[in-house]
Amino acid sequence: MRPFETILDGVGRTPLLHLGRLGSGFPAEIFAKLEFLNPMGSVKDRIAKYMIEKAEREGRLKPGDTVVDNSSGNTALGLAMVCALKGYGVKMVVRDCLSPEKIKFLKALGVELVFVDHTLPPESPDSYNNITPRIARETPGGFYLDQHNNRDNNECHYRTTGPEIWEQMEGRIDFFLAGVGTGGTLCGAAKFLKEKNPGIRVVGIDPEGSIFFDYFHTRRLVRPKPYLLEGLGDEFLIGCVDFGLMDDMIRVSDREAFAMTRRLVRTEGVLAGGSSGAAAWAALSLAETLDRPARIVTIFPDSAGRYLSTIFNDDWLREKNIIP
Ligand SMILES: Cc1ncc(COP(=O)(O)O)c(C=O)c1O
Structure with a gap:
């Protein structure tokens, strides 16, 4: 590898x-x-790099601008890296329940944080x-990335994550499963994989309390409930x-995701985050239903280091009624 x-x-x-x-x-x-082996420790480094460079090429982002978005922390970290190099400001809207580790990382990187009350109704x-x-409109030189609705997010995974998986698996893939946050990872990579082989079954993973699972199965919008x-x-x-790209959706509870996050350390020596635990739980649940050889691919988006005071802290788990 060259420098x-x-x-x-x-x-x-x-x-992989x-x-x-x-x-x-x-x-x-x-x-x-x-x-989690990306430089800032998450899958979101990909979209931070891709979306900022595309906006620069298209003249939508100019020197001195400040990139604004909301994030559960990882996109903010990726953007902090990209914008530090390129000289843009970063202002991020985060929920006040964000893990303390992520807040410390973001502060260390000089990201301006706007905290919102996570109990406010949507x-x-x-x-x-x-x-x-x-906030983006009110910020001088504010550039709203809009990772939840800007399909450059999906395009990034269509061009990078999808082809990498296809190559690493030498095209032998039966199922592709991933958690849905913005949906960029799952839908972008799935579009590429389905173009290569329409027979690959694509499964989205949704936490209990979110609305995607019910919408996928019933096309009805349920009232969201809090989850961790x-x-x-x-x-x-x-x-x-x-x-339209998903063949199925699986729902995972906080308890199932967190228990599996900790099991990953014991069984595989992998220190991954909670959404990786959710992904591993969903993949194992699927494997349990299959009585034939099949190859299941999933994504581990970030690392355990961001959740030492939450998922890996028994007192916190007890306080949140996850363990007795
Ligand atoms: C820890 C973690 N896992 C999974 C995801 C989901 O990825 P995507 O937004 O591409 O659906 C995110 C996105 O914020 C994340 O922060």
Whole structure:
């Protein structure tokens, strides 16, 4: 490998790990793409680099601008890296329940944070989703990235994550599963994989409390409920989630996701975050139903280091009634 010119050369081309221990005893095999090995530790480095460079090429982002968006922390970290190099400001709207580790990282990187009350109903003008475009308009030189609705997010994964998985699996893929936050990872990579082989079954993963699972199965919008898993699900429909690309959706509870996050350390020696636990839980649940050999690929979006005071802290789990 040649020396990188900048840290951005380290984004993408992440390893794919065969989860041989977790999936042992089943005819199906499970593989996970280790996105926490991106420079800032998450899958979101990909869209931060791709969307900013595309906006620059198209003249939508100019020197001195400030990039504004809402984020469960990882996009903010990716943007902090990209914008530090390129000289843009970063202002991020985050929920006040964000893990303390992510807040410390973001502060260390000089990101301007706007905290919103996570208990506000989605229709409130000051809710996480509603306040962000307003803040972007009110910020001098504000550039609203809009990762939830801007399909450049999906395009990034269509051009990078999807082809990488196809190549690493040598085209032998039966199922592709991923958590749906903005939907960019799942829908972008799935579009590429389905173009290569329409027989690949695509499964979205949604946390209990989010609205996507019910909408997928019934086309009805249910009232969202609070949940603890960071990075997945939403309170209303968003532009990057393309339900037409999904063959199924699986719902995962906080308890199932967190228990599996901790099991990943013991069984595979992998220190991954809660949405990786959700992905591994969903992949294993699928493997349990299959009585034939099959290859299941999923995504591990970020690492455990962001959740030491939450998912890996028994006191917190007890306080939140996750463990007795
Ligand atoms: C920890 C974590 N997992 C999964 C995702 C979901 O990725 P996507 O937004 O591409 O659906 C996110 C997105 O914010 C995340 O932060």
